[in-house]
Amino acid sequence: MTLALEDIRRIADLSHLSIDDEQAVRIQGELNNIFQMIERIQAVDTTDIEPMPHPHDGAQRLREDIVREQNDRENNMKNAPEQSEGHFLVPQVIE
């Protein structure tokens, strides 16, 4: 498998990253080298082997759906780049 420049641009787009042409060429070289190394896993026979998402198999723990924390809006919003009247500000989305 070899990634073309247009693949790199598509991956960057899916990743929400903006890259220029020079960066795209550099990343293309790096990713192709990395995937060459990764390709080795394709040769392994994994018939009847279940995927392992996590070191401890088993169901995720559930908790009671109850309020455990006090609302602390001001403190929780203190790192927002832009805010107004208790809301996060973003560029206009709807015309």
Added chain:
Amino acid sequence: MAQEIFHASVAQLSDKLARKEVSAVELAQTYLDRIEAHRDLNAYLDVRPEVTLAQAKAADERIAKGEGSRLTGIPIAHKDLFVTKEWSTSAASKMLEGYMSPFNATVVENLNNAGMVCLGKVNCDEFAMGGSNENSAFGKVLNPWNKDCVPGGSSGGSSAAVAASLCPIATGTDTGGSIREPAVFTGITGLKPTYGRPSRWGVIAFASSLDTPGLMARSAEDCAIVMNDMIEFDPKDSTCVELPKEDFTRYLDTDIKGMKIGVPRKWFADGLDPELAASIEDAIKTYEKMGAKIVDVELPTVDLGVPVYYVVACAEASSNLSRYDGVRYGHRAQAYTDIQDMIKRSRSEGLGLEPQRRIMIGTYVLSHGYYDAYYIKAQRVRRLIANELNGIFKDVDAMISPAATGPAYHFGEKSEPVQAYLSDLYTVPVSLAGLPGIGMPCGMHSNGLPLGFQLVGSLFSEAKLLGMAHRYQCETDWHKRVPAGY
């Protein structure tokens, strides 16, 4: 050899505090002065003496009232991946520069409750992605043994700070070797517990099925003592395993006699520095003299650890790092056209090259048409590796192996991503299986740098592993060496 108070172990400092030979404030000030004097190492990212001294004063009051625990007044540094209310938390990324968390990570909170005094936040690779600390957005950390060399990573600020006696103990995190490798690069002892034993709550996420908080200190004994207060089941972390409180010091007096230690011989062949190989052989002989039985173990699948790891870890990273959108917190670009453009520019400006690279690898392996071929395939091979490693622990108590291919290397020496990734070959299989491991010193290279090995055990065997490491440290003094000038 250790002499000054700042060279003392956690166990020794605890006794001195209890006997009132030193106060927590004096101890904190001693370390704060050293941190200031050795700023060139770039180990610390955020130091706030007034907050540290207030914590120390509170610890002294607790001790005076007879309400201190064994750790009350002992200083500690936290890796910048653990969120803290009173120090900023950046994960060594421009994306989070100056971020003030509204809460403390559970590990931080547990150690605060024990009365430990935080000295500040230590540098690391950005979002814990790297093995050399060269990926920090706030500059590389220097290895106190040789300032031209890396301190290891990603917990490189932690390793350099402990080695240079800028703290007696530090937290670290290990996703693919980020505690064990920096420990052996700096001649200190680093414990990566079993995945799911420590709480990940408040630890900035890199790869959630691998991330494991741990400790870096001068000795296994010190790690065991601090583990006792660090580890408690945390319902806030859905992958934290529900186990009762445990005394991690209970094996410190264990007898090595009759224990079986496995050695994966193929890891000692090609690509390992010959002086490192010889020093690990000496460590194996020391265990043999102590009465351990040494057996060869076969690990045919572990060589696939690196490719599997970079699929799994990058996939999880791409998902975890999608939260950095410049909306609720973190860097926001100044100029943009619309919201999509704002998110893209904010991420591209705020994230460094390595996180961007890993996000792109992860996005690709999770994308339509490649998910089964890469992500699911890697998870299947992950199970084969885990089965193989879990299998050997049916026969042996622990495994000794290298943790790195050689001693600490020079800055810039592993700048090619694939070259850097391949040097994780001894540590990532252990992470994929979720096993506990300890990186610890066992010799000195002719170039003056420390050498070390990795001791690995079965799931949830960290107490026994700490005991086995401590017995080795009772027979040897490699862990007591400090770099000249520190």
